[in-house]
Amino acid sequence: xxxxxxxxxxxxxxxxxxxxxxxxxxxxxxxxxxxxxxxxxxxxxxxxxxxxxxxxxxxxxxxxxxxxxxxxxxxxxxxxxxxxxxxxxxxxxxxxxxxxxxxxxxxxxxxxxxxxxxxxxxxxxxxxxxxxxxx
Numbered sequence: 001x002x003x004x005x006x007x008x009x010x011x012x013x014x015x016x017x018x019x020x021x022x023x024x025x026x027x028x029x030x031x032x033x034x035x036x037x038x039x040x041x042x043x044x045x046x047x048x049x050x051x052x053x054x055x056x057x058x059x060x061x062x063x064x065x066x067x068x069x070x071x072x073x074x075x076x077x078x079x080x081x082x083x084x085x086x087x088x089x090x091x092x093x094x095x096x097x098x099x100x101x102x103x104x105x106x107x108x109x110x111x112x113x114x115x116x117x118x119x120x121x122x123x124x125x126x127x128x129x130x131x132x133x134x135x
Contacts, residue, residue, distance in 0.1 A: 005128050014128055015045035017063075019053060029087060036091045040065055046133050051120050054081070058116040060123050063088070064134060068098040075110040075119040 005014045021027065021035045040048065040063075050061040059078070062071040070088060072080050080102055093100045108119050126132075 004125070008128070008131075010128070010131065013046050013131075013133060015039065015043050015048045017048055017050040019051045022050065023053060024083070033087060033091050036088075040091070047127075049124050049127065051124075052084075058120045060120045061088075062127065063092065065092050067134060068093055068100055069134075070100060070102045072102055072104050073107050073120070073123050074104075075108055075116045077104075077107075077109060079104065 005011050017036065017039065022032045024032070046064070046066065048061075048063040048065070050063060052059050052061055057074075057076060057078075059075075060073040061080075062073070064070070070080075070092070085100070085102065089100045107123070108115075110116055110119060
């Protein structure tokens with residue numbers, strides 16, 4: 001996906017977060033927050049695409065820091081867990097003194113157990129190809 005963004009000349013618009021660095025397993029809360037805060041402060045992208053795995057289920061967060069918003073895509077239509085919300089509030093909302101708004105758009109619902117990763121990649125591809133930068 002990064003190749004598509006670079007080929008389109010939009011690498012300064014979209015940032016990708018490494019999923020393994022924000023997972024609770026093996027990472028302290030402080031390390032996860034530090035990684036996100038540092039990456040966002042240094043890269044200054046408009047939109048961050050964040051695949052997130054919970055157990056064995058992939059979901060997608062689209063973080064729009066300037067609007068203090070997160071768009072949460074989940075093919076099982078689950079809501080974001082409070083511990084993740086709190087962590088993100090500490091990173092995104094703290095610097096702006098705002099509450100993070102989380103939006104839950106209608107999205108594909110998986111029928112089998114393996115489709116979640118496929119949907120995450122499709123949503124990312126759709127967002128970057130359509131040049132979507134806000135809600």
